[in-house]
Amino acid sequence: MSITGTLRMKAVCRGDKTVVADTYFDGAFKVARPIYFEESEPTVYSLHVGGGYVGGDRYHTDVVLEQGAKMTLTTQSAAKVYKTPNAPVFQSMNVSLAQGSAFMYVPDPLIAYERARFQQETIIHMEKGATLLYSDSMTPGWSESGRPFRYEWIRSKLKIYEQGVLQAYDHLFLKPDEHGLFSLMQMENYTHAGSLFIVSPQLGQNWQEELGPLLELYDNQARIGFSELKNSGCTIRILANASHVIEEIILKCTNWLRAKLDQKPVLLRKY
Template structure:
């Protein structure tokens, strides 16, 4: 018996022009659907399901995803991840990603919704090899509460560790703790309710790209606050404060399109499922 509420392992490899599933295992409250190959491409999209419908008190989830040499894949979820109240023990998820040389892995899950009295810790640990590319996004949204107050959740912590050939190259730790912090105020959420992040690490990122992305996201006319900065290695992080999930999704999609257009002269398929 596994001690995890949900467990998922996926290994992929590239055979000629196609990335295929080499090994797949899941148990408990994690499931993965058959990959979708859009428009004759060899690039699969995998959708993760959480049959339990949400993360509960003390739940633990674990996934391990491997992209073989030159493999390319997209990993997403079928719907938002919901974290419900955790009176005793926080919910926890850890994900490990292994990227072989020249591989391309996108992990673009739906938003995370944290409900009243929820506590959640998430760790992504990304092991990259030479010439690999990793794209990651997350969107944190406050769930509905009977009192209609925002930020009724207790604490969200998201940690991202990135290693290149075994060396730590970036470490990202966002902590939102409405239980203890004046969360709406200066230095915290600055009056906004939603927080989005988009992280791209790749040798293909050059300084001009972040300038072009900056110009693109400046055109956003909704009420948002956006920052973009280059990492210590070729790559960048974008952070977005906004009041609507859709606004953050739109900005991330725009940037994603720009990158796909510049690097592959393609438009990424729509991942949304409705």
């Protein structure tokens, strides 16, 4: 089956500086020239030239960070998934992180419109001593009926392997029915879902005590839970009623981690 959009990039260390050595894109995917907010570390914005995802679309992204490389990957705007009458949209991403590298993935939210079906699978292989920050959020699009949640389903899988051993497997499946997604245990009356995963040697022992008060600030805007992964990494799950709340929380946590890595805070948003 043909691929609608492909993106491949490799970040390598040249002295103190990380450069994006190999970039390849094809079809509906494009990347802009890396931006250096910080002298040594590129931020890459990917974009979808078609304006949105439609039924049957397939996308694949490959990211490799060599030893010591540091890179942030984000998107230029939200990924919009329109109705998929014949086949769902499928998106996959493989990430490979060598020792001492630091990869932060902070995309805009995914907006799923009426009758959209969307599946994504992300596989991350990291060596011990690498740093990963992976974030994600899902949003119901506007529908003619005016009600949210008219998308058909979203399935999102994330597997994180460290030294070849599966350490975290997130499998989120959101399928609204008459009442389903608003109910207890599912979305609990919220409309937006966000996730964040951090694996880093710099996370330290007492990260839960630091993160607790940081997230408490959002108690009246979101329902948030966090816990420790098998490899002592951090997972955060967020339910809220607006994209900007989730974005703000993710950004806050990103900058909290960046401070630990001696990196300057980032402000990625473009609007």
